[in-house]
Amino acid sequence: LPDVFLRKLMRNMEVKDRLSLRLTCRAFENLVANSHAGHFEGAFISSFTPDKFNLVLGNESFYGIEWSNEDLELRLHLMNRLFSGISIGEFDFNIDDDFTAVCFVRDLISSRLIGILGFRVDSECQLNNSLLIMSDFPNSSYTMDLCFLPETERCLSLPPMEELCIFTRSKISSELFIKLLDIHKNLDLGDLIVH
Amino acid sequence: RIYPLMRVTLTTSDGASVTVSRQLTKHSGFIEKAITDMAVDDNAVPLSAVAVDVDDATLKLVIEWLTEHRDDALPYPEKTDEERRADDIPAWDQAFVQKWDTKEDQQQTLYAVITAADKLDIKGLLDMTCKTLANKINGKTVEEMREILQLECDFTEEELAEIRKENAWCEN
Numbered sequence: 001l002p003d004v005f006l007r008k009l010m011r012n013m014e015v016k017d018r019l020s021l022r023l024t025c026r027a028f029e030n031l032v033a034n035s036h037a038g039h040f041e042g043a044f045i046s047s048f049t050p051d052k053f054n055l056v057l058g059n060e061s062f063y064g065i066e067w068s069n070e071d072l073e074l075r076l077h078l079m080n081r082l083f084s085g086i087s088i089g090e091f092d093f094n095i096d097d098d099f100t101a102v103c104f105v106r107d108l109i110s111s112r113l114i115g116i117l118g119f120r121v122d123s124e125c126q127l128n129n130s131l132l133i134m135s136d137f138p139n140s141s142y143t144m145d146l147c148f149l150p151e152t153e154r155c156l157s158l159p160p161m162e163e164l165c166i167f168t169r170s171k172i173s174s175e176l177f178i179k180l181l182d183i184h185k186n187l188d189l190g191d192l193i194v195h
Numbered sequence: 196r197i198y199p200l201m202r203v204t205l206t207t208s209d210g211a212s213v214t215v216s217r218q219l220t221k222h223s224g225f226i227e228k229a230i231t232d233m234a235v236d237d238n239a240v241p242l243s244a245v246a247v248d249v250d251d252a253t254l255k256l257v258i259e260w261l262t263e264h265r266d267d268a269l270p271y272p273e274k275t276d277e278e279r280r281a282d283d284i285p286a287w288d289q290a291f292v293q294k295w296d297t298k299e300d301q302q303q304t305l306y307a308v309i310t311a312a313d314k315l316d317i318k319g320l321l322d323m324t325c326k327t328l329a330n331k332i333n334g335k336t337v338e339e340m341r342e343i344l345q346l347e348c349d350f351t352e353e354e355l356a357e358i359r360k361e362n363a364w365c366e367n
Contacts (some may be wrong), residue, residue, distance in 0.1 A: 002309070003315060005324075007323070008322075009328055009329055009332075011328035012333075013332070013333070014333065016334075017332060017334070017340075019362045019365055020335070020340055021332075021340060022361075022362065023337045023362070024341050025341070025342050025347060025348055026349050026350065027346075028198065028346065062364075065364060077361065078361045078362070081361065082365075111267065111342065115231065143233055165313060
């Protein structure tokens with residue numbers, strides 16, 4: 001089959017099918033590794049369970065993957081053999097404070113085309129990690145669910161976002177509110193009291 | 196500028212000749228370029244028949260598809276990265292492909308049409324056949340994929356075991 005056709009075909013394959021295609025023959029194992037996976041509307045990575053994470057990519061869900069260091073290289077190797085590129089509409093992150101997890105996520109998504117990066121952030125540490133990931137994607141858009149209220153300076157230093165939601169029972173000054181409104185496209189303050 | 200009433204003769208790889216309306220050939224980048232290259236005046240009339248590297252039986256199928264799609268908009272809209280779906284094949288096209296399924300050599304026919312669409316640079320047909328094959332492969336086992344794609348496994352048992360081991364964390 002023509003090469004252009006095969007590359008087009010590979011953009012329609014789900015992750016599960018790419019895994020199977022790797023096993024068909026050498027030529028297709030190489031084709032899988034060297035072809036673009038196409039566009040996935042959404043992806044989600046979360047670490048609800050300690051030392052484990054869940055990854056959702058398109059229609060595929062992978063639950064309870066361990067963060068163990070010894071397996072990370074194997075996982076990254078597999079990702080590199082599964083596609084040469086991938087485009088993701090919105091990638092949502094909900095990862096804990098573990099820096100190993102952050103390093104893995106950065107390696108996992110490095111050089112990928114991501115439209116929107118969405119973060120759920122519960123602590124200063126997670127905020128730092130999120131900003132680190134954002135810095136890898138300067139051309140993407142961002143959304144953030146902030147579950148605590150950082151200090152004013154910190155709040156104002158956040159990069160412009162498509163949507164910033166602050167979910168905490170706290171108070172902010174009207175001055176800060178107006179400045180945030182000016183920086184971010186959409187601002188959801190939930191139960192936050194403006195005074 | 197396209198002259199829909201103008202007719203173009205195509206000669207196939209197995210020596211047959213087919214004359215078709217320019218209204219159909221305008222969807223083929225290859226034939227359009229050949230016509231333009233051979234044209235002697237503003238009417239864009241080719242000096243001779245256009246030779247296509249496609250056999251007569253396959254060309255007839257391509258012409259059948261082009262006839263149905265003669266009024267499709269041109270240029271063919273390039274798919275954006277956002278369009279991943281393969282379940283939007285028009286009903287006529289589905290029936291067109293289903294027709295081959297009654298033949299013993301259905302896979303060969305599909306591959307012949309895919310190759311012809313590529314050689315003749317017919318983007319819509321290439322797109323449709325790509326989705327058709329994607330739908331045939333999606334969710335199939337490795338063995339079924341080999342059968343559909345007519346592949347011979349050239350891995351050793353050790354190599355297969357290694358790939359299965361790599362795949363394992365995703366498959367579980």
